[in-house]
């Protein structure tokens with residue numbers, strides 16, 4: 001009996017240590033943090049700061065209501081990207097004030113954090129839907145912190161670029177009007193959306209902003225990339241120097257292309273974006289887009305996935321592309337395998353980005369892989 005108790009005791013004592021000895025990435029499996037609990041940071045992004053990676057994502061709860069923001073944005077830290085330490089809730093939803101934009105029960109998705117060296121502030125933007133309005137508000141939310149792990153303070157939420165035309169929008173379309181009764185998805189309707197019908201509809205109040213990511217370019221300029229115009233068209237918006245607002249400079253990408261879940265990286269002088277199509281929590285085929293600059297002309301390339309389940313992005317949806325520190329041309333594609341019936345059980349699909357003989361990014365399923373893959 002004494003021996004049994006001793007064994008039990010040592011198992012309990014050493015459990016966290018065992019859980020923290022992850023040596024390889026295992027896409028789709030449970031991923032325990034330093035407390036042995038599956039990481040709860042969905043739709044996330046990662047920031048590197050002073051020698052450590054910080055993973056920010058949606059804290060989900062059990063059951064069907066679990067996709068509502070009941071807790072906030074969860075933060076984890078890691079030195080090696082495999083073993084993660086729980087750092088607590090970086091941005092809490094407001095549990096006391098029903099009038100707050102981020103009141104408990106709102107929808108708060110895909111948070112991303114960047115560091116502004118000029119102000120010394122950590123800046124978080126996220127997709128926000130006001131409580132009780134479904135997905136109608138389509139806003140972006142802003143929160144700021146002095147410390148990387150937070151606490152982040154909510155600043156405001158908005159529909160961006162009110163009163164501004166995109167930089168790549170033809171002058172002759174600005175005065176165009178359309179009949180109110182165009183049949184959705186008819187050829188005329190699709191053409192009207194391409195020509196800016198929804199853009200114009202939202203011109204005064206600001207544009208819709210749903211699935212989003214942030215990107216800081218080499219020159220320190222930051223961009224907010226989001227699904228707009230009823231998820232039909234991506235917008236890339238320049239942020240102000242302090243990253244706390246929109247300059248009003250923005251472009252439309254692939255009008256009516258139906259791109260969601262944008263993730264972006266730079267490789268070999270080109271900018272690549274991996275997005276998904278638009279099928280809610282259900283997976284679909286990823287899309288690869290390329291451009292010579294962030295605000296340049298984005299062109300569709302292909303579905304970067306190869307092999308079995310390539311048309312379902314291996315049952316996942318993109319959220320972020322992470323450049324690995326200290327390695328050249330090493331990028332990790334981060335995606336979510338959503339579990340809408342029990343969101344807390346959502347899994348993370350991390351795969352190394354490989355490049356084909358034309359230098360184009362390729363994603364291939366792997367049951368298990370480690371950092372050595374980048375030492376090629």
Ligand code: GAL
Nearest residue numbers: 043109211260261279280281
């Ligand atoms: C997905 C989107 C998710 C979430 C979901 C809700 O298309 O990427 O972030 O918004 O729809 O159905």
